Amino acid sequence: MFNWIGTLAVGLTLVIVSDIAVAQDIDGVVEHPMIERYPGQVIAWQHVENYQPYKVATGPVTGYRAIGDWIETEGRVTRTFYKYLGEDKSYSEIYKNYLDALQSENFDIIGEGMSADRKGVAIGSGQWLEVTLRANPIAKPGEVSTLLSGTSSSGGAGVIVAKKERAAGTAYVVVYVEQHSKNYIGTLIDIVEVEAAKTGLVAIDAEAIGSDIDEYGRVVLDGIVFEFDKATLMSESTPALEAIVTYLKANPDKLFYIVGHTDSKGTYSYNIKLSADRALAVADALINRYGIASKRLEPHGVGPLAPAFSNKSDSGRDSNRRVEMVEK
Known part of the structure; x- marks a missing residue:
């Protein structure tokens, strides 16, 4: 800025x-x-x-x-x-x-x-x-x-x-x-x-994570993929998780919120729970699979409360379904 x-x-x-x-x-x-x-x-x-x-x-x-x-x-x-x-x-x-x-x-x-x-x-x-x-x-x-x-x-x-x-x-x-x-x-x-691709399916890398954290204080974790309407991470998420781990290990003193977001379809209570479960799934994977200290990651879900774009279009809803890493 x-x-x-x-x-x-x-x-x-x-x-x-x-x-x-x-x-x-x-x-x-x-x-x-x-x-x-x-x-x-x-x-x-x-x-x-x-x-x-x-x-x-x-x-x-x-x-x-x-x-x-x-x-x-x-x-x-x-x-x-x-x-x-x-x-x-x-x-x-x-x-x-x-x-x-x-x-x-x-x-x-x-x-x-x-x-x-x-x-x-x-x-x-x-x-x-x-x-x-x-x-x-x-x-x-x-x-x-x-x-x-x-x-x-x-x-x-x-x-x-x-x-x-x-x-x-x-x-x-x-x-x-x-x-x-x-x-x-x-x-x-x-x-x-x-954008390199309209679908946004390109996994983020450690350098891009650091750039966005420095510039915005947060980063959208592109490449994190869940099963439909579930909090189960799919295997396609591995490159993104590894990039996050590379960044976290290079910056051992930084603490983060892992924040789950959804679109506005469905009930408020359902989306809040789904977003929280997805944030927890990402944090658990980083902690249990890659050895990141649990005290560095605090998962939360905000459901549809902080949309990045309007929920009126498919592309907007797609962008709103995301997980972010926010620096404390």
Whole structure:
């Protein structure tokens, strides 16, 4: 997570124009841990897709509604729109902070640009923004629509396109910043976490476990497989278990919760018990089969209480049925 140099951490609320008006994050949003917001911003819109295509534009506009250089990718896409209310900051200041933060976290900057008047064809211009958002349309209505609706006091805009190779896979970050009006700065941050396989059946390795623990404080134990509606580990889980053991033995002082999750199908009591039994099965396997000290692992089940995605789709439910290792 980024730490802003020379700033203080802020919570989810901000006094705006007076001591009465207060802006807050909209309900039901969770900030992506990969990138920390600019102090004073609030989340006004968010849309998360477990798996979808995304076109990352890396070059200027080359023709009518056309960009010549694209990276076509797919994976988990998290789109979060922030607003900053007030006249004490400029879009260029917020842009520069995000650029510095990405560079300090060893992201490769593969495209960047600002346009004070939004004219021209370069990255960050109004044309560029229009083409990229046509290629990656906003599928959920909300305040993010301000990106393409100027006002009489609209100012400049800027875009940063960044890439990072992580143990858990490639990640792309696209930051759009625009001066919507003299007292409103909008920022859309798109994060694309490239997945090797849509099914998520690739077993996690020790390096990826360490990367996610360091970055998020938790890791989804991909490759752990149970019999249908049971807490019986299948033989396909062995590579994942061995990777977990490798990580635990390399980090002997770390303690963890093993947390089971389910989708929302079935009764609450059934899912709570199933998730707890599955967490216990993983902990028991690590302790009894591989000799990990029992005091290092504390199993719990939370059933459907902490979904990673909506339970309305098959892919969402599939992702919600998981076991995580959470650092104490």
